[in-house]
Amino acid sequence: MTEENRELSDLKLDRKECEKCGAQWINGVHVFRGTGNQYTDSELDLAGLVCNNYGNHQCINPKKGAKGGQTWEYRSGYIDGMIEEKKKNMEEMRDKFGDL
Numbered sequence: 001m002t003e004e005n006r007e008l009s010d011l012k013l014d015r016k017e018c019e020k021c022g023a024q025w026i027n028g029v030h031v032f033r034g035t036g037n038q039y040t041d042s043e044l045d046l047a048g049l050v051c052n053n054y055g056n057h058q059c060i061n062p063k064k065g066a067k068g069g070q071t072w073e074y075r076s077g078y079i080d081g082m083i084e085e086k087k088k089n090m091e092e093m094r095d096k097f098g099d100l
């Protein structure tokens, strides 16, 4: 076994879980549970969505208390926008084809 291989096999999966909000960090990288999503600033989004609202001193999110991540207001705004868009499309269809 080469030196390099041995180092790889010694790698441990370092898994941390926030007791409060259930968020997971694998090898120090925040990963969304369920979806397994991982992206830059996901800790900030997690803070805005969960930790800032529900977290307490147990929360291990390093971005807890930080502002600028996604919030539910942002999300619901996003969803409202999508519904609005869909409604508009349907109205356009109705205008074109009449009541189907």
Ligand SMILES: [Zn+2]
Pocket (backbone or CB within 6 Å): 018, 020, 021, 022, 023, 051, 055, 058, 059, 060, 061
């Ligand atoms: Zn947390």
